[in-house]
Amino acid sequence: MNDTSGAALRGALGLAMKAGRLRSGNLAAETALKNGRAQLAVIDCEASDNTKKHWSDMCRARGVPMVEVPQLGRAIGRESHMTAVITDPAFAGMILNKLNKNPDFGG
Numbered sequence: 001m002n003d004t005s006g007a008a009l010r011g012a013l014g015l016a017m018k019a020g021r022l023r024s025g026n027l028a029a030e031t032a033l034k035n036g037r038a039q040l041a042v043i044d045c046e047a048s049d050n051t052k053k054h055w056s057d058m059c060r061a062r063g064v065p066m067v068e069v070p071q072l073g074r075a076i077g078r079e080s081h082m083t084a085v086i087t088d089p090a091f092a093g094m095i096l097n098k099l100n101k102n103p104d105f106g107g
Contacts, residue, residue, distance in 0.1 A: 008098050010075035012094050017076040022084050022087070025083065026082075032085045034058075037087045038087060039087060039088060040086040041065070042066075042095070043055055043067070044081075046070075051082060
């Protein structure tokens with residue numbers, strides 16, 4: 001990952017957070033996913049294998065894409081948060097676009 005691409009992704013995640021279009025933390029994110037508001041699930045690369053499997057299964061069942069990114073909590077200003085969902089389709093598209101241009105990120 002180069003620093004420019006990482007900065008662009010962190011900027012997009014931070015912007016979604018500031019705009020109120022991102023729900024972070026396991027409970028808030030899972031509630032948004034189950035209520036059908038999630039457009040994209042974002043998981044920290046450092047999350048446990050159990051967390052990744054749990055989220056992968058939930059997203060697959062609901063047809064919501066899931067991506068892994070480094071330092072999610074740092075990007076959104078919540079260091080301890082390992083999970084988040086984007087609730088706005090435009091922000092989800094912007095983040096996916098940043099990831100597609102930078103294949104070093106997981107997904």
